Amino acid sequence: MEFWITQAFNGISYGALLFLLAGGLSLIFGMMRIVNMTHGSYYLLGGYVGLTVIGRTKSFPLAILLGALAIAVIGIGEWNAFLKRLSGQELGQVLTTMGFALIFQDLALITWGGDPYTIPVPAMLSGAYTIGQLYFPVYRFFIVAVAGAVAVILWLVLERTRVGAMMRATVDDPEMARGVGINVYRISMIVFALGAFLAAVAGVVAGGFVGVYPGADFEILPYAFVVVIVGGMGSLKGALIGSLLVGLLDNFGKALFPELSYFTLFAPMAAILAVWPTGLYGRT
Amino acid sequence: MRLDLFSGERWVVPAIVFLLLAISPPFLSSFLLTLLTQALIYAILAMSLDIILGYTGLASLGHAAYLGLGAYSVGILTTRYAVGFSVALAAGVLMAVVVAAIFGLVALRATGVYFLMITLALGMVVWGLAHRWVTMTQGDNGISAISRPDLGLPWSLALSIPFYYFALAGFLVSFWILRAIVRSPFGQTLVGIRESESRMRTLGYHVWLHKYIGFVIAGGFGGFAGVLWAYYNGFVSPVDLQLATSVEVLLMVALGGRGTLLGPALGAGIIVFLKNLVSVYTHRWLLILGAVYIATIVYAPEGLLGAVRQWAQRARSNPSRSEA
Numbered sequence: 348m349e350f351w352i353t354q355a356f357n358g359i360s361y362g363a364l365l366f367l368l369a370g371g372l373s374l375i376f377g378m379m380r381i382v383n384m385t386h387g388s389y390y391l392l393g394g395y396v397g398l399t400v401i402g403r404t405k406s407f408p409l410a411i412l413l414g415a416l417a418i419a420v421i422g423i424g425e426w427n428a429f430l431k432r433l434s435g436q437e438l439g440q441v442l443t444t445m446g447f448a449l450i451f452q453d454l455a456l457i458t459w460g461g462d463p464y465t466i467p468v469p470a471m472l473s474g475a476y477t478i479g480q481l482y483f484p485v486y487r488f489f490i491v492a493v494a495g496a497v498a499v500i501l502w503l504v505l506e507r508t509r510v511g512a513m514m515r516a517t518v519d520d521p522e523m524a525r526g527v528g529i530n531v532y533r534i535s536m537i538v539f540a541l542g543a544f545l546a547a548v549a550g551v552v553a554g555g556f557v558g559v560y561p562g563a564d565f566e567i568l569p570y571a572f573v574v575v576i577v578g579g580m581g582s583l584k585g586a587l588i589g590s591l592l593v594g595l596l597d598n599f600g601k602a603l604f605p606e607l608s609y610f611t612l613f614a615p616m617a618a619i620l621a622v623w624p625t626g627l628y629g630r631t
Numbered sequence: 632m633r634l635d636l637f638s639g640e641r642w643v644v645p646a647i648v649f650l651l652l653a654i655s656p657p658f659l660s661s662f663l664l665t666l667l668t669q670a671l672i673y674a675i676l677a678m679s680l681d682i683i684l685g686y687t688g689l690a691s692l693g694h695a696a697y698l699g700l701g702a703y704s705v706g707i708l709t710t711r712y713a714v715g716f717s718v719a720l721a722a723g724v725l726m727a728v729v730v731a732a733i734f735g736l737v738a739l740r741a742t743g744v745y746f747l748m749i750t751l752a753l754g755m756v757v758w759g760l761a762h763r764w765v766t767m768t769q770g771d772n773g774i775s776a777i778s779r780p781d782l783g784l785p786w787s788l789a790l791s792i793p794f795y796y797f798a799l800a801g802f803l804v805s806f807w808i809l810r811a812i813v814r815s816p817f818g819q820t821l822v823g824i825r826e827s828e829s830r831m832r833t834l835g836y837h838v839w840l841h842k843y844i845g846f847v848i849a850g851g852f853g854g855f856a857g858v859l860w861a862y863y864n865g866f867v868s869p870v871d872l873q874l875a876t877s878v879e880v881l882l883m884v885a886l887g888g889r890g891t892l893l894g895p896a897l898g899a900g901i902i903v904f905l906k907n908l909v910s911v912y913t914h915r916w917l918l919i920l921g922a923v924y925i926a927t928i929v930y931a932p933e934g935l936l937g938a939v940r941q942w943a944q945r946a947r948s949n950p951s952r953s954e955a
Binding site: 376380382384429433436437438439441442443445446447448449450452453454456457565568569572573575576580605606607608609610612613614616617618620621624625 | 684692734737740741744745747753755758760762763764765766873874875878915921922924925927928932
């Protein structure tokens with residue numbers, strides 16, 4: 348019983364981290380159909396920038412904010428210079444963003460070296476609650492809280508604001524959206540920046556949890572993709588459910604069948620896609 | 632009608648290339664010969680991917696999985712059960728074909744971005760097994776000490792020149808078979824599906840079945856490349872089938888030219904040489920490789936052969952430009 352509770356808790360908190368990473372990616376996918384291999388790099392670079400900021404300022408909130416803003420700017424630059432011209436060309440998108448991912452990987456290696464780091468978390472977020480034999484790190488609750496807050500804010504923005512309505516319109520039918528006078532380019536840029544911003548938030552948050560290290564970018568990238576495709580591109584609800592599903596499957600897979608752990612994650616994903624090719628909440 | 636660069640003497644350019652490949656070993660250093668061998672093997676993989684990417688129009692993000700399946704089959708069978716070449720070859724290709732036949736059922740329900748993503752997830756399934764199923768695959772340590780096959784020839788394949796010819800033979804066989812496939816009515820149907828799926832369906836072609844067979848063929852040749860790779864390298868590890876490798880094969884095809892066979896082979900050669908030669912001179916080869924990715928899409932979106940073809944087309948249409 349304790350095993351199940353602990354693993355479920357770990358799975359949910361990992362799912363929360365994945366939601367931070369993949370929520371924005373899902374909107375990017377849904378709106379622009381851009382396959383962004385750089386998304387994992389945003390996560391990693393966000394973590395590194397956060398690490399530097401916290402080294403200078405000792406402020407964890409500032410690390411999250413500055414890390415995320417810096418990466419959002421990088422994302423806007425990449426989108427503006429290259430990606431907006433590649434709409435509908437999946438191969439071009441994959442290769443261009445892969446090129447950026449490799450360049451960012453190397454630049455990160457030059458700047459921060461090859462050693463793994465852990466971002467120091469504030470005292471109030473360290474430690475753990477213990478209930479009987481059970482042990483719940485506070486930091487994991489924090490991740491769930493951040494993801495929950497982001498989910499609520501995103502939902503409110505999408506459902507209750509004018510910009511959100513424009514975003515949804517662009518996801519549903521870009522041509523019609525353009526036709527009724529929505530500046531699809533500007534909306535796309537905002538969404539792309541938002542996705543990069545959230546990926547970097549995930550990177551800083553993860554820095555206090557799994558650490559920041561070379562290779563983390565390509566390690567997490569398939570998870571983000573799988574969350575998005577299983578949930579359905581462009582669906583916030585799908586991203587949320589997909590994140591929890593992937594987080595739980597990953598944790599239980601690793602705990603129960605260590606030798607087959609990735610298989611137990613990706614094979615069910617493929618099975619879900621075999622039944623619903625556009626994901627659980629995706630639209631064709 | 633699309634203008635073909637090699638129309639008329641279609642065989643001349645390939646013939647010259649193959650002649651050069653055949654006579655080059657004595658003139659090359661052993662390092663360069665090793666790279667050329669590696670390029671030939673990757674060329675098979677890239678050509679096989681092009682069957683679905685260039686000819687059918689489906690970009691797969693999991694093609695390295697088939698390389699891995701072929702290579703791991705050889706690695707496991709030869710190091711554990713000491714099987715001979717023919718059994719290992721058959722098992723490696725069969726393994727890739729069977730897995731492609733299963734994956735194809737799942738992946739071909741989608742197109743475009745969804746196809747990319749599903750093939751990515753499927754590729755990760757195979758990678759995950761290589762990475763974690765330690766009792767079978769030895770995990771991240773990989774399988775080492777795979778010895779070169781003994782074909783009963785007077786030349787030992789443990790030496791680099793005989794192995795080069797062995798790889799060249801594998802490449803040529805693959806090239807001729809794939810060329811026969813893409814020129815056959817079946818291959819032309821794939822091109823038709825790429826150009827307009829709905830039209831081919833209206834004409835009464837079984838679109839799904841054609842795509843499926845193309846997908847399985849691509850997987851099978853990917854597995855064959857994997858068999859050669861395992862023997863060449865003597866070592867297989869999860870790196871061989873990770874996501875970055877799958878993307879790299881996509882780059883090879885895009886760089887050389889989609890929808891051709893020599894294009895992907897050329898792209899494979901360029902990337903293999905670039906990676907290895909640049910890393911001799913600088914640690915910053917990832918930066919350069921990244922720049923090549925971006926430059927390919929910016930400057931040669933149709934690949935090098937595509938650029939040459941466009942150039943030839945322009946040269947030919949120039950005299951009649953006055954009417955424009």
